[in-house]
Structure formats: C-alpha cells, structure tokens
Amino acid sequence: MVPVAVVGPATLQNNVVLSAEFQPFQEVDVMAKVAGYVRSIRVDLGSHVRAGDVLATLEVPEIQQDVQKAKAGLAAAEANIVSAQAGVQRAQAAADIAQLSYQRINDVATKNKGLVPRQDVDVSRSRSAEAAAQLASAKSALLAAQEQRSAAASDFARAGAMAQYATIRAPFDGIVTKRYANTGSMIQAGISSQTQAMPVVRLAQYNVLRLTLPVPVTDAAEVKDGQPVDVTVTNPPRQLHGKISRYAGSVQMSTRTMDTQVDVPNADGSLLPGMYAEVHLHLADRPNVMSVPIDAVDGLGTSAEQAYVVRGGVVHVAQVTTGLQTATRLEVLSGLQPGDQVIVGRHTGLAEGEQVKAHLATYENDASHG
Missing domain, CATH: 2.40.420.20 (conserved putative lor/sdh protein from methanococcus maripaludis s2 fold)
Structure with a gap:
C-alpha cells in the first residue's frame, strides 16, 4: 500500500513573515559649515521643525570682516571700470581726431603735389597710428578692469555665502532628537576631524518611517518594488498596509539575506522609532x-x-x-x-x-x- x-x-501563496524595527526615514547630526560661538539656539529636544527653519545662529566676527572687505574690493573694482571707460572715450576721441588730421593732410598732399612737405604727412600718419595704439591699450585696460570686477564679485559672493553658513537651518522636516550645543558653545567647522567637530543638534524625520526586512535568500528573487505588505504593530494593536519601496538587489554573504525596505506613513506620529512590527510579505499569488x-x-x-x-x-x-x-x-x-x-x-x-x-x-x- x-x-x-x-x-x-x-x-x-508565498507569504513570508518577518520582524523588523521602525527607523526614522532619515536622521542626521546637523553640523556647522564654519567655526564659531553659538549666539542663539532656537530649538530643544522634541522641537518640530520644517525644512529651512533656523536651528541656531553662530557668532563669527571674522566672516563679517571678510564680507566688508570683499564689498569694498567690489566697489573699488567698479570704480576702476568707470575710470577705464573714461580712458577709452578719451583715447577714442584722440584716435578719431588724429585719423581725421592725417586724412585731410594726405588728401591735400595727393591733390597738390609739393604743396605739403612729405615729412608733415609722415608725422601725421605716425600720430594717427600712435592714437590707435593708445585706444587699443585703453580698451585692454577696460577688459582688465572688468575681469577684476568679476573676481571681486566672486569674492563678495563667497564671503556672503560663508556668512550665511553662520545661520544653521534644518535640512528637512523633522524632530530634534538630541541637542548637543548651548548658547556660547564653541562649534568647530563640520569639515574638521569628527573627533573635534561637535554637532549642533540631531534631526530625525518621523512623518515617514522605514522598516528594513532581512528577506531570506530563498525568497529574495521574488521581491519586487510595489509588492503589498501587511504590517502588524502590537502596541497599540493595529494593522497597517504598505508596499515594498526599495531593496538592495544583492544578498549579504554573512546572513544570506537581502535588505528590503518598506516605508510606513506616520503623519499622526503614533509610531515611534524603535517599535517592533511583524511584516507579512505577499511575494507570490497563484x-x-x-x-x-x-x-x-x-x-x-x-x-x-x-x-x-x-x-x-x-x-x-x-x-x-x-x-x-x-x-x-x-x-x-x-x-x-x-x-x-x-x-x-x-x-x-x-x-x-x-x-x-x-x-x-x-x-x-x-x-x-x-
């Protein structure tokens, strides 16, 4: 038998049940671009901020001095352009009269040979050529002055940009989860060694949370963007629906799993990072x-x-x-x-x-x- x-x-149906932990959609330690002392800090632990909101303002006197110096350099460069333009106008007038004088004396010498000495004609032609050379030199000086103004404008823009870095703004909508600095704290530039540079605050985005799922290698090939998932949260008990947002596309050799992420909307803030959830992946339906x-x-x-x-x-x-x-x-x-x-x-x-x-x-x- x-x-x-x-x-x-x-x-x-091929359903996979995995456990995962909610994580902020993005989280970052907000650093300062320039070094300075904290003049004011407007946020604290738990503050909700929008992208572009001012988090803190630094006191950096040397940057303001650089701005004033660059502004003065730009004004001087613009004054040099005005002077160079006047020089071109004078050289143009001198070149015009020299050319006209040469043309007249040359016409007389051509029509009435012997009336005007040849030397006078040569002298007039030489003066015309000299005036034309002076005009070319004046135009070259104007171009140089314009280039100097461009360089001065660039320096002024750079100084202005550095001055704006003294105002530290939120890079995205989120919640301040940690405050490192207080009024008067010395903040190093974020480009310094991480052992020296202190962040101002830590900012996390909570209106959308991530779930990172370790999908086993046996099911990794079935994972596709947009596949539906059911998310079960135990505290308080509820069930959410979502979709696969992204996946690594490769299997980690150490765990034989592929990281797969689900974005879960959290507009009401009822979900917190660190909470656990049970995720049901619907990988196939035949x-x-x-x-x-x-x-x-x-x-x-x-x-x-x-x-x-x-x-x-x-x-x-x-x-x-x-x-x-x-x-x-x-x-x-x-x-x-x-x-x-x-x-x-x-x-x-x-x-x-x-x-x-x-x-x-x-x-x-x-x-x-x-």
Missing part, C-alpha cells in the same frame, strides 16, 4: 494552478525533479518541472496531468513498472490547500 495524492488545482503536496516530488531545486505516478496499479516515474513552492504544496508546470495519482512520502524502493496498491493520503481529505 502506498499513499497517494491527486494532482489538482489549488490557490498557492490562483487555480495545478499542484501537489511538497513531498510528492524528489530532487526539488535540481534539474532532476521527478514524481512517482500510479496508473492502473503500476508505478511510472515522471520528470516534472515545478514552480511556486509554499510550506506544504508545489506548483507543477509540466510532467503531470490533472487527476494523476502521485505517491507522497518516502519513495525508497519504488521503481518504474512496479505494481502497487494506492490509497488516498490522510491529509488529502483536507479540501483547503496553500
């Missing part, structure tokens, strides 16, 4: 597919998957191809037909053509599968 199961349709119990197939996961089919009391070995696997059943893609009786349990000692008596396995009386 051998136990058998009947190949038939079933709805199979309605009405041909299936058999999982112990009906030998060699699962290899190229030699096979099942033992009983037809007319005789065993036949069938090469099969399987698909979705749940905890109890397998999807059969090829090799079996609906209504086939397949031997379940141990297959040791069975061979092609062997005569057996079949009886329905006890668990096959349960009509609900998957």
Whole structure:
C-alpha cells in the first residue's frame, strides 16, 4: 500500500513573515559649515521643525570682516571700470581726431603735389597710428578692469555665502532628537576631524518611517518594488498596509539575506522609532494552478525533479518541472496531468513498472490547500 495524492488545482501563496524595527526615514547630526560661538539656539529636544527653519545662529566676527572687505574690493573694482571707460572715450576721441588730421593732410598732399612737405604727412600718419595704439591699450585696460570686477564679485559672493553658513537651518522636516550645543558653545567647522567637530543638534524625520526586512535568500528573487505588505504593530494593536519601496538587489554573504525596505506613513506620529512590527510579505499569488503536496516530488531545486505516478496499479516515474513552492504544496508546470495519482512520502524502493496498491493520503481529505 502506498499513499497517494491527486494532482489538482489549488490557490498557492508565498507569504513570508518577518520582524523588523521602525527607523526614522532619515536622521542626521546637523553640523556647522564654519567655526564659531553659538549666539542663539532656537530649538530643544522634541522641537518640530520644517525644512529651512533656523536651528541656531553662530557668532563669527571674522566672516563679517571678510564680507566688508570683499564689498569694498567690489566697489573699488567698479570704480576702476568707470575710470577705464573714461580712458577709452578719451583715447577714442584722440584716435578719431588724429585719423581725421592725417586724412585731410594726405588728401591735400595727393591733390597738390609739393604743396605739403612729405615729412608733415609722415608725422601725421605716425600720430594717427600712435592714437590707435593708445585706444587699443585703453580698451585692454577696460577688459582688465572688468575681469577684476568679476573676481571681486566672486569674492563678495563667497564671503556672503560663508556668512550665511553662520545661520544653521534644518535640512528637512523633522524632530530634534538630541541637542548637543548651548548658547556660547564653541562649534568647530563640520569639515574638521569628527573627533573635534561637535554637532549642533540631531534631526530625525518621523512623518515617514522605514522598516528594513532581512528577506531570506530563498525568497529574495521574488521581491519586487510595489509588492503589498501587511504590517502588524502590537502596541497599540493595529494593522497597517504598505508596499515594498526599495531593496538592495544583492544578498549579504554573512546572513544570506537581502535588505528590503518598506516605508510606513506616520503623519499622526503614533509610531515611534524603535517599535517592533511583524511584516507579512505577499511575494507570490497563484490562483487555480495545478499542484501537489511538497513531498510528492524528489530532487526539488535540481534539474532532476521527478514524481512517482500510479496508473492502473503500476508505478511510472515522471520528470516534472515545478514552480511556486509554499510550506506544504508545489506548483507543477509540466510532467503531470490533472487527476494523476502521485505517491507522497518516502519513495525508497519504488521503481518504474512496479505494481502497487494506492490509497488516498490522510491529509488529502483536507479540501483547503496553500
């Protein structure tokens, strides 16, 4: 006597249940770009801030001096441009009159040969050329003055930008979870060594929380963006619905899992980082597919998957191809037909053509599968 199961349709689902801890969507220690003393700090532990809100203001006198110096340099550069423009105008007028004088004396000398000495014509031409050279020099001086103004404007803009860094603003909407500095504290620039630079505050975004799930390698290939998940929170008890937002795309060798993240809206702030949740991943759903119990197939996961089919009391070995696997059943893609009786349990000692008596396995009386 051998136990058998009947190949038939079933709805199979691959659900994975994992535990995870809520984490802030993003969290950062807010550093200062420039070094200085805290003149004022406007937030404290638990303060809710919006992106761009002022967190603290630093006192940095040398930066204000740099701004004034750069402003004066820009004003001097603009004055040099005005002077250079006037020089171009004077050189242009001198060049015009020199050219006109040369043209007139040259015309007279051409029409009345011998009336004007040749030396006077040469002298006039030389003065015209000299005036043209002075005009070119004046234009070059104007270009140099304009370049100096550009450099001065750049210095002024940089000084202004550095002055703005003395006002520390929130990079995103969030809650202050730690305050490091007080009024009068010396804050080092954030570009310094982390052993020297002290943050001003720690800011965390709580209106959306992350759940990072370690999906086992056996299920990692089924993970897709947008897949639905059910999130169960125990304190207070409630169930939330979400979707997979992102996944690593690679398996960590140490744990044989793939990090998968779910974003959970938290507009009312009822969820807190550090709370635990149970997450149900719905990785696959196969309605009405041909299936058999999982112990009906030998060699699962290899190229030699096979099942033992009983037809007319005789065993036949069938090469099969399987698909979705749940905890109890397998999807059969090829090799079996609906209504086939397949031997379940141990297959040791069975061979092609062997005569057996079949009886329905006890668990096959349960009509609900998957």
